Amino acid sequence: MWLSRLFALLFLAAVAVEGQVKWWESATLYQVYPRSLKDTNGDGVGDIRGIIQVIPHLVEAGIDTVWLSPIYKSPMKDFGYDISDFYSVDPIFGTWDDFLALVRFLRDAGLRLVMDMVPNHTSDEHDWFLRSVNREDPFTDYYIWKDSLGVDANGTQIPPNNWLSAFAGSAWQWNEQRQQFYLHQFTAGQPDLDYRNPLVLQEMKNVLRFWLDNGVDGFRIDAPPHIIEHADFADEPPTNDPECPEQQFCQLQHIYTMNQPETLDVLREFRKTIDEYQIETGRVIVLMSEPSNLHNFTMSYYGTEADPIMDFPFNFNFIYDLPAETLAIDIQNAIEKWILDMPAGKTPNWVTGNHDQKRTRARQGAEFAIALNMINLLLPGVSVTYYGEEINMDNTFITWEQTQDPQGCNAGPDNYFLYSRDPERTPFQWNDQLNAGFTSGVSTWLPVNENYLELNLEAQRAEVRSEFKIYQALTEARKTAPAIILGNLNYVIVEEYVFAFTREITGAADNYLVVINSGYADARVNIRAALPQLPEIGFAYVTSLDSLITANDPVVLSDCQIVARGGLVILWK
Ligand code: GLC
Numbered sequence: 001m002w003l004s005r006l007f008a009l010l011f012l013a014a015v016a017v018e019g020q021v022k023w024w025e026s027a028t029l030y031q032v033y034p035r036s037l038k039d040t041n042g043d044g045v046g047d048i049r050g051i052i053q054v055i056p057h058l059v060e061a062g063i064d065t066v067w068l069s070p071i072y073k074s075p076m077k078d079f080g081y082d083i084s085d086f087y088s089v090d091p092i093f094g095t096w097d098d099f100l101a102l103v104r105f106l107r108d109a110g111l112r113l114v115m116d117m118v119p120n121h122t123s124d125e126h127d128w129f130l131r132s133v134n135r136e137d138p139f140t141d142y143y144i145w146k147d148s149l150g151v152d153a154n155g156t157q158i159p160p161n162n163w164l165s166a167f168a169g170s171a172w173q174w175n176e177q178r179q180q181f182y183l184h185q186f187t188a189g190q191p192d193l194d195y196r197n198p199l200v201l202q203e204m205k206n207v208l209r210f211w212l213d214n215g216v217d218g219f220r221i222d223a224p225p226h227i228i229e230h231a232d233f234a235d236e237p238p239t240n241d242p243e244c245p246e247q248q249f250c251q252l253q254h255i256y257t258m259n260q261p262e263t264l265d266v267l268r269e270f271r272k273t274i275d276e277y278q279i280e281t282g283r284v285i286v287l288m289s290e291p292s293n294l295h296n297f298t299m300s301y302y303g304t305e306a307d308p309i310m311d312f313p314f315n316f317n318f319i320y321d322l323p324a325e326t327l328a329i330d331i332q333n334a335i336e337k338w339i340l341d342m343p344a345g346k347t348p349n350w351v352t353g354n355h356d357q358k359r360t361r362a363r364q365g366a367e368f369a370i371a372l373n374m375i376n377l378l379l380p381g382v383s384v385t386y387y388g389e390e391i392n393m394d395n396t397f398i399t400w401e402q403t404q405d406p407q408g409c410n411a412g413p414d415n416y417f418l419y420s421r422d423p424e425r426t427p428f429q430w431n432d433q434l435n436a437g438f439t440s441g442v443s444t445w446l447p448v449n450e451n452y453l454e455l456n457l458e459a460q461r462a463e464v465r466s467e468f469k470i471y472q473a474l475t476e477a478r479k480t481a482p483a484i485i486l487g488n489l490n491y492v493i494v495e496e497y498v499f500a501f502t503r504e505i506t507g508a509a510d511n512y513l514v515v516i517n518s519g520y521a522d523a524r525v526n527i528r529a530a531l532p533q534l535p536e537i538g539f540a541y542v543t544s545l546d547s548l549i550t551a552n553d554p555v556v557l558s559d560c561q562i563v564a565r566g567g568l569v570i571l572w573k
Pocket of ligand 1: 223290356
């Protein structure tokens with residue numbers, strides 16, 4: 001017997017009691033990797049004016065909130081995640097006036113702006129670090145400095161412990177001038193701030209307020225698991241993982257460098273600043289974060305109703321928990337692992353890709369990537385799209401010589417492709433012109449995917465059926481359909497490879513049924529047997545590109561065909 005499960009939207013019930021739904025609870029978030037969206041000055045790197053120029057695309061795609069990866073001043077050792085001035089924009093992206101114009105134009109277009117906030121570290125070119133090297137107070141203890149354990153036979157300074165950088169090699173860098181090591185959990189150009197120093201926390205709170213004063217609607221907190229380290233600085237135990245290359249992060253169990261309980265206190269302090277700001281201004285601000293690698297710790301980032309922390313940490317279950325041979329139960333588990341484990345009264349969110357992960361299409365294939373957009377955009381809560389996913393962009397092959405990402409470079413020529421994040425960061429494919437219309441210049445910072453002649457926005461806008469048209473229909477439903485905005489979620493495993501869910505609400509003109517076939521063979525199923533509330537006939541809303549069923553076609557729900565790796569979205573009453 002099928003067991004269909006109902007997830008009543010407790011968060012909406014809770015909100016109804018308070019009497020207001022916050023804008024971000026149903027946001028359709030779009031991550032812009034600013035180097036790669038659109039270049040207007042011909043230097044081959046995307047810029048703020050580029051983002052302004054393509055606002056019509058963002059509106060047409062139907063997204064409502066932009067999350068911008070860092071645009072702050074930076075030597076770009078980690079492409080903006082190494083910030084040398086939290087209060088200014090890097091010239092490669094434009095000027096301060098460009099930024100203000102971006103805020104204004106987005107707002108005029110009805111879009112909101114969320115900034116990336118990187119609290120764990122600064123650039124080694126940040127003024128605080130330069131002064132810390134000089135032991136200038138109050139900056140002396142802004143970073144994690146430790147003495148050397150002595151000198152080895154080669155005359156090399158011995159680091160305080162065995163900690164490794166997430167980008168490979170020792171997490172300690174010797175500083176000649178200060179005659180001490182500093183900790184860096186990412187590149188050596190990203191020294192770790194010391195959050196046991198209250199002045200550091202205060203600096204970051206000031207940064208949050210500055211950007212809020214300048215019109216941003218919220219923040220995505222970067223790398224929270226790394227914010228605080230254990231105070232004893234003991235060696236971390238080895239994983240003894242035979243698959244893990246030497247010097248890579250996977251060599252150690254990160255029990256002292258990641259997920260320390262005090263992390264939550266720091267995040268709570270950020271929450272406090274946001275709450276104070278909301279009370280002072282009456283504005284509603286969103287605070288979201290990267291997840292932890294540990295599921296339970298990720299859930300604790302939410303806090304509770306009485307002690308809220310993040311509005312939500314990102315949910316990477318669709319990235320990590322769906323094997324290439326996906327079963328219906330894998331999809332159900334990925335969904336349940338979030339909505340059942342999430343603290344009461346909180347809002348779920350769904351992410352299929354980002355700037356650190358292979359593109360969805362590269363992980364799951366072109367067809368299933370589209371089906372995943374249907375799931376991602378029609379489940380309750382916040383939906384997150386990585387730029388390019390609306391046209392189903394693919395990973396791009398990058399040679400060792402072309403490699404830019406420090407994680408790829410550190411892995412060396414034999415292993416770079418296992419670690420490099422360049423393949424998912426290539427320029428957006430606007431059209432079939434030179435460089436896919438990304439730049440007026442002759443070259444681009446990362447190569448454009450060769451498939452751009454066929455795979456580009458302009459082509460997909462011209463097609464009657466395309467990935468972009470599907471994406472638009474899905475975001476349209478998010479904006480206009482009460483069953484998607486407020487409806488309950490019912491889900492069921494119909495067959496080994498067929499997963500289905502409904503979004504329904506009493507009195508709606510249309511309820512929704514989403515049927516996903518994760519198998520590699522076409523399927524024919526009786527969905528009414530699994531979800532008896534369904535009528536005999538529904539009408540197709542959007543369907544996979546190779547489906548014979550197209551929009552508005554009647555669909556017999558007791559005998560329904562879904563193409564391999566495809567999806568159907570059906571309207572029913
Ligand atoms: C986060 C970012 C990643 C960056 C790292 C260091 O994981 O998503 O791109 O390299 O933090 O800031």
